[in-house]
Amino acid sequence: MRVGVVTFPGSLDDVDAQRAVVLGGNEAVPLWHGDHDLRGVDAVVLPGGFSYGDYLRCGAISRFSPVMAEVVAAAGKGMPVLGICNGFQILCESHLLPGALIRNDHRKFVCRDQRLRIDNNRTPWTSSYDEGAEVTIVLKNGEGGFVADADTLDRLEGEGRVVARYLDANPNGSVRDIAGISNDRGNVVGLMPHPEHAVESLTGSGTDGLGFFTGLAERTFA
């Protein structure tokens, strides 16, 4: 699969995401925030970082970049979109996902190897995992506390749209230990931890994150 990785001004993990996409058996296509087309990609990753300096609110300005108009339109037609960390914030600001990410409840930046449980393996990004799989994936954020109103949370839970949940300690005050969610169709996934940093044993905690990037290719060959 051809997977586009968007670089915004201030993106930090775009090159790591491209590398993870390739290690997952796909072709990585760099996309620029000012692009008006998606260059024929089959899926898009919005990487982590501090797009537009996190000015106003994290993801608030990126949402209005030209490439996001294309991403929103493509997501509406079912294209798989994965937003990691800042990418998750952009997806919430774009209303592709419900809720919002606010400052960590303990007010400090957190950087750790985080245990997670994959609660939904029916998305194109998590289909390589067994449902209930417990994995360790790097987490690093300052504004990673997921919030939404009670009705939205109940709907997310009821429809099985909580994709991943924090295990052991909750690192940022996210409600109901939510680490990642999907849209109702399942093609758009937002995730606060960074699977693209957990794809090679040389660096990081292991390779538990690779599954987020191998599922797409498996789907193509299925």
Add this chain to the structure above:
Amino acid sequence: MPKPEILDPQGKAVHGALPRLGFSGVTDVRQGKRFELTVEGEVTDAVLAEVDKMAETLLSNPVIENYTVRVEALADEVSA
């Protein structure tokens, strides 16, 4: 302003700092944002409606924040 039910870690930090500086009697602190927009000409209802749209679309995130729009004269217009 962050909605009342949304945790405000920054406000909490400020609240915690006040007693350390000897200020007492404050029971809660909430921290928000203020934008000052300068517009061309008269602030008509149409202009105000447009500013309201800006507040809803870009300046605030209605999922976690409430906002109010208020009209004020520029300082140099007040003194003129």
